[in-house]
Structure formats: C-alpha cells, structure tokens
Amino acid sequence: MSLVESMMSLEEPMRLHHVGYVTAEIVLAVSEYTKKFNYRTVSDIIHDPIQTAFVCFLQLDKDATYLEFVAPDSPNSVLTSAAKRRPGLNHLCYTAGPLEATIAFLEANGMRLISEPRPGVAFTGRRICWLIGDDLVPIELIERRNNADRCAPGLAD
Numbered sequence: 001m002s003l004v005e006s007m008m009s010l011e012e013p014m015r016l017h018h019v020g021y022v023t024a025e026i027v028l029a030v031s032e033y034t035k036k037f038n039y040r041t042v043s044d045i046i047h048d049p050i051q052t053a054f055v056c057f058l059q060l061d062k063d064a065t066y067l068e069f070v071a072p073d074s075p076n077s078v079l080t081s082a083a084k085r086r087p088g089l090n091h092l093c094y095t096a097g098p099l100e101a102t103i104a105f106l107e108a109n110g111m112r113l114i115s116e117p118r119p120g121v122a123f124t125g126r127r128i129c130w131l132i133g134d135d136l137v138p139i140e141l142i143e144r145r146n147n148a149d150r151c152a153p154g155l156a157d
Contacts, residue, residue, distance in 0.1 A: 010105050012097025017142055017151055018057065018066035020091035024083040026054050026071035033058055039067060043153045048121040052077035055122050057153040066153060068093070091130075093140035095151045099127055102141060106131055111139065122153050 023029040026045060033039045039058035046055050052074065058067045070090060072079040082090065096102035099117045107113065111131040120128035120142060127143040142151045 010102065012101075012144070012147060014094040014096045014102065014141075016065050017093045017095045018068045018153075019089065020068045020070050020093060020138075020140070021088060022070050022079055022082045022090040023087050024071060026056055026069050029069045029071075030056050030058065033067065033069075042066065043122070046122045046154070047073060049073070050118065050121060053079055055153075057122075064150070068153070091138040091140055093142060095144045095149070096141045097144060097147070099129055099141060099143045103129065103131070106139070110134060114138075117143070123151055124154065126151055 021029070030041060030045075034041060037060070039060055041056065042059045043055075043057040047053075048055060051070075052072065054071045054073055056069045058069070059065075070079060072083050074080075103113055103117075111133045113129065114132050115130035117127040117129040119125045123142050126145065126149075129141050131139045131141070133139070144151060
C-alpha cells in the first residue's frame with residue numbers, strides 16, 4: 001500500500017493545530033511576534049509541569065492554526081538544552097480522532113511513539129502524545145473529543 005493510499009485509510013483525518021517554537025524567553029518572543037507579525041495572543045502563559053514547560057498560543061486573524069511558544073520551566077526542563085542550543089521551530093502538532101488508531105496508523109508509516117498518551121494541561125485535559133520519525137521532527141497529537149472539536153488552547157473550555 002502506498003503512503004497516499006494509507007493516508008486515505010485513516011478514518012478521522014488529522015488536522016494541523018499548531019507549530020511549536022522553542023524559546024528561552026517566552027514573554028519576549030510573544031511580544032516580538034505580536035509586534036512584527038500582528039499575531040494576537042489567545043492564551044495566557046500556561047505552566048505545564050508534565051511537559052516541564054511554559055506555553056503560550058498566538059494566532060493570526062482568521063487563521064485556524066496556532067503558533068505555540070514553548071519555554072523551559074526550570075534549568076532541569078527537557079527543553080532547556082533546545083532553548084539554548086537551537087531556539088526556533090521545534091515541533092508540529094496535529095489534532096486527531098482516537099489517539100490509539102492514529103498512533104497505530106503513524107507507526108505503520110514509520111513513526112515511533114516517544115511519549116504515551118496522557119492529559120495535556122494546555123488542552124483542558126485532552127490527551128496528547130508525541131511521536132518521531134526519520135526526519136527527527138517531533139510530532140505532537142491532541143485527541144479531539146469529536147470531529148468538530150478545535151482543541152482550543154487554554155485552561156478552561
């Protein structure tokens with residue numbers, strides 16, 4: 001089965017949710033992007049102790065995709081090295097139907113699960129997980145509650 005054929009076999013399509021950008025200074029990065037590119041902030045800065053990160057979501061008017069700034073929450077954060085060594089584009093995130101089915105589909109297409117599904121603080125408890133492929137670009141998945149769920153970021157629905 002070709003990749004195109006296997007993509008068509010996923011019952012609930014994945015949708016690009018956000019592009020993750022790692023930074024050491026989240027307040028500065030948010031300020032720069034709101035000034036330079038006219039993004040609007042759509043969430044407070046959210047602390048996610050599970051991900052050892054602070055996150056903040058921005059969006060362009062009339063755009064369905066978010067830009068997420070991610071910063072380490074301490075020197076021991078898993079993001080500290082990346083924020084120092086290579087700040088910038090960090091990951092892609094997709095919304096998906098049932099995570100187990102999407103994970104199985106992606107694994108069948110060469111991806112490897114690196115973080116089991118668990119509640120995501122920035123997504124009101126919707127489950128998230130992480131995968132990686134040969135290109136080494138981390139892929140985050142957020143589980144949609146239903147097909148109309150946009151998985152809006154924040155601490156409350």
